Amino acid sequence: MQHILNLTEEFKTNGWALIKNVFSNSEIEKYRDIANQLKTDHYDGDLLGHPLTRGILFDDRILKVVKQLLGTDELVYFGDSSCTIAKKPGNAHFHKDNPDKINGNGPDWQEEYPVIRLGIYLQNHDNFSGALAIRDKSHKTNNIKTGTAFYVDNQVGDLSVWYLTTTHAGYSKRLRIAPKLFLNTSLYRFVPDSMFVPEEKYRIAYFMTFGRKSPLLDRYLRYLKTREYMVQGWKRSQYDDSCFTFAKSKNITLIDMYPQVKDIDESTLNKGHVELPN
Numbered sequence: 001m002q003h004i005l006n007l008t009e010e011f012k013t014n015g016w017a018l019i020k021n022v023f024s025n026s027e028i029e030k031y032r033d034i035a036n037q038l039k040t041d042h043y044d045g046d047l048l049g050h051p052l053t054r055g056i057l058f059d060d061r062i063l064k065v066v067k068q069l070l071g072t073d074e075l076v077y078f079g080d081s082s083c084t085i086a087k088k089p090g091n092a093h094f095h096k097d098n099p100d101k102i103n104g105n106g107p108d109w110q111e112e113y114p115v116i117r118l119g120i121y122l123q124n125h126d127n128f129s130g131a132l133a134i135r136d137k138s139h140k141t142n143n144i145k146t147g148t149a150f151y152v153d154n155q156v157g158d159l160s161v162w163y164l165t166t167t168h169a170g171y172s173k174r175l176r177i178a179p180k181l182f183l184n185t186s187l188y189r190f191v192p193d194s195m196f197v198p199e200e201k202y203r204i205a206y207f208m209t210f211g212r213k214s215p216l217l218d219r220y221l222r223y224l225k226t227r228e229y230m231v232q233g234w235k236r237s238q239y240d241d242s243c244f245t246f247a248k249s250k251n252i253t254l255i256d257m258y259p260q261v262k263d264i265d266e267s268t269l270n271k272g273h274v275e276l277p278n
């Protein structure tokens with residue numbers, strides 16, 4: 001794994017980091033096979049719930065990075081992770097994932113955000129479409145337009161990480177005539193598909209979210225319990241003893257959300273973002 005001098009400082013300043021060469025080519029090939037296996041098995045729970053993916057989620061190299069960036073050895077995991085396979089390019093739109101999207105004076109903006117997400121992309125995106133796009137230094141404001149937008153040039157084996165408050169978009173597209181020039185995602189609909197660089201392979205990515213114990217993490221969970229997609233995801237992720245044992249062996253506090261959400265009436269949930277009342 002590449003040693004990034006001042007990784008934490010860079011992350012805190014920029015709101016994101018790309019860590020090179022964390023995984024070998026053969027590991028990434030294996031992760032592609034596992035993703036396809038999950039799809040064949042119609043498994044759509046989180047990464048802890050499946051024996052083939054929990055070792056990816058709690059890989060020691062990932063945990064080391066997360067501990068360093070969150071500044072704690074006591075990590076919290078709460079069932080927010082996924083394996084996504086997209087046979088066709090998806091829609092890109094810039095967004096943030098934390099609760100205070102409208103209220104720029106809300107609690108999320110008062111201190112360093114204690115929840116981060118990581119992405120392992122199983123194909124090259126340095127010269128291909130489908131890259132994660134980020135707005136640099138966008139993690140301390142709710143203004144979605146703040147920060148210079150760029151493509152994360154990740155290659156097979158790299159690990160991407162960002163705060164939930166960082167403005168980002170998946171599935172960016174690169175123009176054939178100027179692949180390095182950032183084209184705002186809102187302009188894609190005016191450009192014919194033939195003018196974009198294709199993706200290298202159909203896109204597979206693993207995403208995982210970790211937090212540090214804090215009132216802002218509690219509040220994030222309270223927010224997620226208002227969101228339909230997340231409650232449905234938690235309902236699909238029931239842990240057996242092996243999940244708890246594995247989390248314990250990695251010294252991770254596991255918040256099992258299933259009992260908290262299993263009886264929630266989904267018609268009361270929000271499909272889109274609705275600001276928390278407080």
Ligand SMILES: O=C(O)CCC(=O)C(=O)O
Pocket residue numbers: 097117119131132168169170171205207
């Ligand atoms: O698909 C991607 O590259 C980004 C996914 C995303 O927006 C997220 O996990 O919050």
